[in-house]
Amino acid sequence: MSQPSPPKAAAVVDIHTHMYPPSYVSMLRSRTEIPLVRTFPASPEDPRLILLSSEVPLLLEAESNPARSNQIIPGRPLTRHYSSLAQKIHFMDTHKIAISVLSLANPWLDFLSPAEAPLVAKETNTSFSDMCASHPGRLYFFGTLPLTAPTSEIQSCIDNLSRTPYCRGVILGTSGLGSGLDDPNLLPIFSALAEKNLTIFLHPHYGLPNQVYGPRQAEYGHVLPLALGFPMETTIAVTRMFLAGVFDSIPTLQIILAHSGGTLPFLAGRIESCIAHDGHLFSRQQQKTGGEKRRTLWEVLNTQIYLDAVVYSDVGVQAAVAASSGGERGGGGGGLERLMFGTDHPFFPPLGTDEQGEWESVSLNAQAVGRALGEGTEAAEKVMGGNAIRVLRLVGE
Numbered sequence: 001m002s003q004p005s006p007p008k009a010a011a012v013v014d015i016h017t018h019m020y021p022p023s024y025v026s027m028l029r030s031r032t033e034i035p036l037v038r039t040f041p042a043s044p045e046d047p048r049l050i051l052l053s054s055e056v057p058l059l060l061e062a063e064s065n066p067a068r069s070n071q072i073i074p075g076r077p078l079t080r081h082y083s084s085l086a087q088k089i090h091f092m093d094t095h096k097i098a099i100s101v102l103s104l105a106n107p108w109l110d111f112l113s114p115a116e117a118p119l120v121a122k123e124t125n126t127s128f129s130d131m132c133a134s135h136p137g138r139l140y141f142f143g144t145l146p147l148t149a150p151t152s153e154i155q156s157c158i159d160n161l162s163r164t165p166y167c168r169g170v171i172l173g174t175s176g177l178g179s180g181l182d183d184p185n186l187l188p189i190f191s192a193l194a195e196k197n198l199t200i201f202l203h204p205h206y207g208l209p210n211q212v213y214g215p216r217q218a219e220y221g222h223v224l225p226l227a228l229g230f231p232m233e234t235t236i237a238v239t240r241m242f243l244a245g246v247f248d249s250i251p252t253l254q255i256i257l258a259h260s261g262g263t264l265p266f267l268a269g270r271i272e273s274c275i276a277h278d279g280h281l282f283s284r285q286q287q288k289t290g291g292e293k294r295r296t297l298w299e300v301l302n303t304q305i306y307l308d309a310v311v312y313s314d315v316g317v318q319a320a321v322a323a324s325s326g327g328e329r330g331g332g333g334g335g336l337e338r339l340m341f342g343t344d345h346p347f348f349p350p351l352g353t354d355e356q357g358e359w360e361s362v363s364l365n366a367q368a369v370g371r372a373l374g375e376g377t378e379a380a381e382k383v384m385g386g387n388a389i390r391v392l393r394l395v396g397e
Contacts, residue, residue, distance in 0.1 A: 010381050011098035012366075013388035015201070016258060016308045016342025018105035020083050021127035027120065034059075035107055037078055048075035049082065051106065054210050054217060054225050079355065081346030085131050091345055092138070095362050098385065099394055102128055103142040103171040105347075106205035110147065110175055117146030118153045125161060132166035140394060142171040142201045145189075148178070154189055162196035168392040169199035169256075174206060174237035181237050182244035194252040199306075199392065203258040204233040231262030238264055238305070239271055239297075243281075247300045254304055254391075256340065260311035261301075265323030268297050302326040302334060306391065308342040309383055312364045317372035317383075336379050340388045341369065 020028070028037040028049070035051045040062055050059055058074035080087045082105075092100055104124055109117045121144050128141040143161040145154055161167045170193060176186050181202075193200060207229025210217065217224060234257055247253065257264065275281055275297075285294055307320045317339070325335025348361035366384070373379040388394060 011385045011389065012096055013341060013385040013394065014092070014097045014100045014343050014345070015256065015340045015388050015392070016310050017088070017100045017102060017345045018082075018347070019085075019088060019102050019128075019131075020105060021124055022083050023123050023127065024104065024120070025078070025083050033111075035111060038063075038075070040073055043073070047078040048073060049078040050075035051205075052207070052222070052225055054207075054213065054222075057218060076347075079346065079349070081349065081355065085134070088345075089135065089138070090356065091359075094356070094358060095343070097343075099138055099140065099388070101140045101142060101168060101388070101392060101394075102131065103201060103203075104128075104144045106173060106203060108144055108147075108171065108173055108205075110173055110205070112146070112148055114146075114149045114153075117149045118157070121146040121149075121157055122160075125157070125164070125167070129164050129166055137395060140166045140168050140392065142169045143167050143198075145170050145172070147172075147176065151185075151188065155192055158189070158192045158196060158198065162198060167198070168394070169193075169201055171201045171203055174202070174204060174233055180240055182240040182246065184244075187246070187249060190246065190250050190253050194250050194254070200253070200255045201258065202234065202237070202255050204230040204237075204262070207233050231259055234259065234262035235264045235267060238262075242271075242297055242300060243275075247304050248295060251304070254306070256306040256308060258308055258310065258342075260309060260316055260320040260339075261305070261307045261323070264301070265307070265316075265319040268301065268323055268327065272297050298323075298326040302338070306338045306340060306387075309339050309365055309369055310342045310344050312361075312368060314368045314371035317368050321372070336373075336382055337387055337390075339383045340391070341365065341384045 025037060028035055034053065034056060035049075037047050037049055038059070039045075039047050055074045062074055081091065088100065088102070109120055112120055125143045128143070132139040132141055143157070143164070145157050147154060158170075161170065174181060176183050207225045213220070213224040238257065238261070241247065301323050302325060305324070307324055309317060309320065311317060311320060320339050321335040323335070324338035343359075343362045343365065345359070345362070348359070349355050350357070350359055369380050369383050370376075373383060
């Protein structure tokens with residue numbers, strides 16, 4: 001059998017696409033606290049996926065008042081798009097996606113006990129590896145780590161993933177080992193990932209405290225936590241990593257940020273100004289380096305951070321490219337090499353139309369790249385697939 005050859009540069013690669021393997025869904029069905037899967041009397045054939053803390057009030061109301069459950073159904077429909085490999089391939093074919101890099105969707109294994117997490121991680125990673133093996137050249141994956149387990153178990157999982165042919169990194173949430181990504185106890189984990197050349201795909205889940213959305217949040221659906229809470233969560237998490245010196249400690253660490261880095265491209269300049277004018281930080285930096293010039297957030301964005309293109313507008317794409325270039329206007333300095341296309345499938349499905357057809361959420365991202373960089377240009381082709389092929393070492397059929 002001949003070896004697969006590198007795909008053409010124009011191939012579309014989706015680096016932000018999720019699945020819940022069937023075993024993971026079964027686990028969610030057995031749970032009594034979020035995350036969980038539930039059905040309600042009004043629609044017993046329509047299981048609902050309930051992930052966010054903002055959904056808990058509706059869940060409690062639906063469970064306490066079954067007669068009204070058809071009016072206040074929480075969560076989102078758990079369709080075949082969430083766990084069916086055949087459906088994923090159909091989605092790829094429909095949108096002319098040559099390669100997808102699969103990952104478990106939030107909240108990963110953050111909610112599991114230390115005893116449970118390693119086994120579920122092994123089952124999940126094996127499921128993804130088997131999926132990839134059944135479609136060689138079309139599928140790769142980001143593995144899942146049992147971060148609630150002892151460090152030895154996490155290190156063992158990293159070693160196993162590094163030997164798995166289709167694994168190209170790991171997906172992480174912002175809680176880390178429970179105290180955030182600036183936790184010093186995470187440094188050995190980050191070091192091991194960098195050493196094994198496993199890229200981190202950083203994805204939000206926890207958002208902001210529910211009270212910031214106000215007493216009328218239930219009227220606004222998922223808009224506030226998803227549109228605002230998720231991006232701010234990512235921005236805060238990465239800024240904490242930067243302030244803690246994680247990137248300086250592990251200069252080979254490579255991270256892809258979901259949703260184009262949240263608000264980081266827009267706020268990086270403000271973050272830098274606040275750091276530069278903070279007397280406490282200035283004194284600490286002087287003591288630490290003896291006056292040596294510090295690395296800026298712009299430099300880290302240009303050397304250790306990649307952004308996905310799940311931002312839905314040409315303005316967002318342009319900001320992501322400029323930020324990744326070190327803040328240079330026009331997106332020079334390598335910014336075009338650091339942005340990668342994604343769909344966020346199976347989230348954001350079309351409403352009121354056939355889910356087997358084209359999804360507007362996917363078209364919005366693809367059109368944004370075309371408008372920002374020029375349809376069919378070399379720059380657009382890099383973002384739509386070429387960068388992912390190079391960075392994640394992908395080969396096609």
